[in-house]
Amino acid sequence: MSSVSARQILRSSAIQWRVIHALLLREILTRFGRHNIGFLWLFVEPMLFTLGVTALWTLSKSLHGSNLPIAAFALTGYSTVLLWRNMPARCIGAIEPNLSLMYHRNVKVIDIFAARLLLEVGGATISFAVLSIVFIATGLIEPPEDVLQVIGGWLMIAWFGVSLAMFLGALAQESELVDKLWHPAAYLLFPLSGAAFLVDALPTDAQHYLLYLPMVHGTEYIREGYFGSRIHAHYDLVYMAAFNTLLLLLALAKIRKVGREVIPE
């Protein structure tokens, strides 16, 4: 092994940031173009989703097992779903259309994923923040009791989403099955993800099984940050962090393998 100096690392990270920045701008242009509201779609689209679901749940007086306002429930729940669920969809099949860019030796698979994920996390976060502010300003919901806890939970879910997305994105390069199976999986995971219920409202048996899903912990943690003493949240952040770490390591290993085999065209 050759030794790597701090200066080399600094230089490499400068190049990496340059590449991700270039890919990010390019991604914004190819995805949103310069027509109508362009770049704003990045967060207007998730906002429309969340608003629609909030409206539907309010009208149908959806059962969610608590006496919390439905608007607050939908906002905290559906926003987190958008955060972790959209990221894998952006990474699966991301390599193929970008193969021509890999003629440039500094453009690697991980940079392409990173650019897309930064955009996705950014869009979901802006959407969540803007809607929170609007809902609070109009008196629809109360301000969160612990903003830092909400941010912490949001970051945990983002970490989960990023790891899952990179893992599936790399895996999809080897098997088309990933693309086929992810859509039903994502659809089925939504009702189980803790977005549409509070864990406390479920039977103990069900709680036990559901808490194997990492995003349930993050969602519960965010809800506690929002509603504090008004709910009894169930979460284990150590379990979630361990799950995320393992998934992230698997993802990085897979990306390294795929990156060695990719053929620019």
Next chain:
Amino acid sequence: MIRLLDVSKYYSTRFGSTKVFDHVNLRVEPGERVGILGRNGAGKSTMIRLISGAERPTSGRVERNMTVSWPLAFGGAFQGTLTGIDNLRFICRIYGIDPEDKIPFVEDFSELGLYLREPVRSYSSGMRARLAFAISMVIEFDCFLIDEIIAVGDARFHAKCNYELFEKRGDRAMIIVSHDAAYIRDHCSRAAVLVAGSLYEKGSLDESFDFYTQETARAA
């Protein structure tokens, strides 16, 4: 200097692992112009991608102690939905160069006029070639890698390209892969022949060309 040390490349196919070439050694000094001759499918493009670092060897090592371009080709690696200018900006950003200074050169050299601000998918192949070449000349390297310059565009444009690449950048190293011995003869001081997964370099240019002619004749 660029060095290929015992470089092998295999691709996995449905029929198992297939050899492209193995145990290839090559050394290119600053300012040298090296041609690599090979017939279609000999592995020339793979070789040049390995030298550029866009692709990794299965085994062996590629050392680059000077700045090396991406494999320049007239096809160009473009995002069709983006305009010519946006593609220029992207490549400049990747290499850490301010694109705004380079727009006049690309406008002038590519002669695309208003089309430079239209999506690349609306270009003809000749227009793409002009854009590709203009963008390739925006970023300076110690060594240029040139992949099979196919005759696109008219004679005047060819002359312009030759001047820009071989005269203005005459002091740079170049590695050119082609199936065309005459092209290599015009532009290179050394030549190697890629045949049946091995790279051969004979004592002189002429010996390498003779060897290539024999090998091509034998295969035919």
